[in-house]
Amino acid sequence: MERLTIDTQPIEGQKPGTSGLRKKTKVFMQPHYLENFVQSIWEGIGGVEGKTLVLGGDGRYFSDRAAQVILRMAAASGAAKVIVGQGALLSTPAASNLIRKQGTDGGIILSASHNPGGPDEDFGVKFNNPNGGPAPEEVTNRIFEATKTIRKYHILEAQDLDLAAPGSHDLGGMTVEVVDPVADYAELMEELFDFDAIRAMISGGFRLCFDAMHAVTGPYAKEILERRLGAAEGSVMNAVPQPDFAGGHPDPNPVWAKELMEVMHGADAPDFGAASDGDGDRNMIMGPGMYVAPSDSLAVLAANAEAAPAYKGGIKGVARSMPTSRAVDIVAERQGLDSFETPTGWKFFGNLLDDGRVRLCGEESAGTGSDHVREKDGLWAVLLWLNILAKSGKGVVELMQDHWRTYGRNFYSRHDFEGIETERANALMDDLRVKLADLPGTTVSGRAVEAADEFSYTDPVDGSVATAQGIRIYLDGGARIVLRLSGTGTTGATLRVYLEDRSEDPATFDTDVQDALKDVSAAAHEIAGIEHHTGRTEPDVRA
Ligand code: VG1
Ligand code: CO
Numbered sequence: 029m030e031r032l033t034i035d036t037q038p039i040e041g042q043k044p045g046t047s048g049l050r051k052k053t054k055v056f057m058q059p060h061y062l063e064n065f066v067q068s069i070w071e072g073i074g075g076v077e078g079k080t081l082v083l084g085g086d087g088r089y090f091s092d093r094a095a096q097v098i099l100r101m102a103a104a105s106g107a108a109k110v111i112v113g114q115g116a117l118l119s120t121p122a123a124s125n126l127i128r129k130q131g132t133d134g135g136i137i138l139s140a141s142h143n144p145g146g147p148d149e150d151f152g153v154k155f156n157n158p159n160g161g162p163a164p165e166e167v168t169n170r171i172f173e174a175t176k177t178i179r180k181y182h183i184l185e186a187q188d189l190d191l192a193a194p195g196s197h198d199l200g201g202m203t204v205e206v207v208d209p210v211a212d213y214a215e216l217m218e219e220l221f222d223f224d225a226i227r228a229m230i231s232g233g234f235r236l237c238f239d240a241m242h243a244v245t246g247p248y249a250k251e252i253l254e255r256r257l258g259a260a261e262g263s264v265m266n267a268v269p270q271p272d273f274a275g276g277h278p279d280p281n282p283v284w285a286k287e288l289m290e291v292m293h294g295a296d297a298p299d300f301g302a303a304s305d306g307d308g309d310r311n312m313i314m315g316p317g318m319y320v321a322p323s324d325s326l327a328v329l330a331a332n333a334e335a336a337p338a339y340k341g342g343i344k345g346v347a348r349s350m351p352t353s354r355a356v357d358i359v360a361e362r363q364g365l366d367s368f369e370t371p372t373g374w375k376f377f378g379n380l381l382d383d384g385r386v387r388l389c390g391e392e393s394a395g396t397g398s399d400h401v402r403e404k405d406g407l408w409a410v411l412l413w414l415n416i417l418a419k420s421g422k423g424v425v426e427l428m429q430d431h432w433r434t435y436g437r438n439f440y441s442r443h444d445f446e447g448i449e450t451e452r453a454n455a456l457m458d459d460l461r462v463k464l465a466d467l468p469g470t471t472v473s474g475r476a477v478e479a480a481d482e483f484s485y486t487d488p489v490d491g492s493v494a495t496a497q498g499i500r501i502y503l504d505g506g507a508r509i510v511l512r513l514s515g516t517g518t519t520g521a522t523l524r525v526y527l528e529d530r531s532e533d534p535a536t537f538d539t540d541v542q543d544a545l546k547d548v549s550a551a552a553h554e555i556a557g558i559e560h561h562t563g564r565t566e567p568d569v570r571a
Contacts, residue, residue, distance in 0.1 A: 335416045
C-alpha cells in the first residue's frame, strides 16, 4: 500500500460551529474538502501518530465514503488503531462512551445531527477529545487555523475495508477494529438504571412508543427497550437507520416528530412516548396528550434523579445552556444544588462534568445528559424518565403537574426564523447590541425591562472566555427573552428567539404555552425589530 502526499489549497469556510463542521453534503463531496478538514484535525490535535481513535456516525448519506477516507488518512499519518462502529454506525453518546471506556485519544463523529441527510441535504464532521466530549474552542480554533494554511495531506492508496461485520483488519500497519455499536452502550445503561423496576412496570401493562425517526437510535432502542426491558415488539417505530432518514428531518420536536405526536394524542395513546434525533443525542418526551418541554424535562430529571441507582448519592450540581429556561434553577435552589449557566453547545459542559461540579446538564433544544458520557444522550434521558416513573408509580402527566405545583411553571418556547440573509440577521443583532444599555427602565408590550446584556462566559475550571453568546433581556415577573443566531445551519442564518415567563399560580398551569407567552413574544418583536430586519412576522418553527 502506497502512502500518497497530495497537494492541496486552503478551502474557505471550514470553521467548526456549535457542534463540528456542518455543510451541504455536496460541499463535503467536493475534491479535497473532507481531506483538508481531516488533515487539519490531525494538525489541530498535534498529530495522530501512535494514537487510537474511535470512528462512527449516524449513517447518513456519504458516511460510508467518508469513513473509508478517514481510515486511509489516519493510517497514512501513523495512527496505531481506529475502533469503528459496524457499518460506520455509532450514536453520538455511544461514540462518547467508547472513547472513554477504551481510553482512546479521541474520536471522529460523522453526523449533522437533526439536520436532514442525503445528496442535497447536510453532512458533518466533529472531533471529540479523549474525555469523550466535543473538542473545546481552543482545539476547534487550532483546527480552523490549520484549514487556512494547509498545502498537503496524506492518504493511503488502498481498497475499501469491509466495515459490515465485526472483526479486525490491518490497514498499512494500522489496526481497524470493527465493533458492535450497541453492546457497550447497552451495558452502560444497565449499570446506571434500575432495569428490574422498569421491566416490572412494563410487564405490569405500562405501554411505550419510541420513534427512532429512521435514524441511528433504532438498533439501540430495539435492543434496550424491546429486548432487555420487555416492551412489546413494535414499540420502537421507524427503527431501521436510513441514509436519508426516509426523507424526513430527524429532529424530535412537535413539528418533525409528527408520527409520535399523532400516536400520543390518539384515543389509545400509550403511557409514554419518546423520540430521538439523527445521531441519538437529543430526546423528546411525551405523556398521553402531553408534550414535555425539554426545559421542563431537565427540571423534572434534576428533581427526581435519585430514583436511579447511578444518582442515588445526589447530583451535586446542574448546568443548563443560557437559553434554556430557568425551571431547573428553581429545583437547584430548593434542593441546595450548585447551578451553572453556560453558552449553547455541549462542549461547554465538559469541564464542569470532568471537574465533578455537576452531574446533570441540559439544553432547551432537547438535549439532556449526565457525567456517564460527555455528550447529551437521548436514550439515557428516556431511561431516566422510565426509571423515575417506575419508582414513583406516577404517569408523565401527573409527575409534570406535581412538579409545577411544587416549583411553579416556567412557560417556554423557542421561535426560529430560518433562512434569513446573513447580513440582515447580523444587522438585527448589531442594532440590538447598540440598544441594550437603554432598555432597562423602559416598558415594552406592557412589560417592564429590568435588565439586558450580551452573554459572556468565563469557564470556572480553566478560565477560558467565550464572548457574544446571545442577548438576554429580563422582564418583570420572571420573564426573559433571549436572541441568538444558530451555529449549526448550512444555508443563510437562523434567528432563534427564546421566550420564557413564570407563574406560581396553579390556575394558570394549563394555559396554552403560546398564549401564555403572547406579550413576551410581542415585546421580543418590538425590541428586536424582527419584521423590520427580516420581513417576517411569524416564525418557521415554534419548538
Ligand atoms: C443547536 C442547539 C444547541 C445544540 C446544537 C447541537 O445549536 O440550539 O442547543 O447543542 O444544535 O445539537 P444552534 O447553534 O443551531 O442553536 V445536535 O443534536 O445538532 O448535536
Ligand atoms: Co444530535
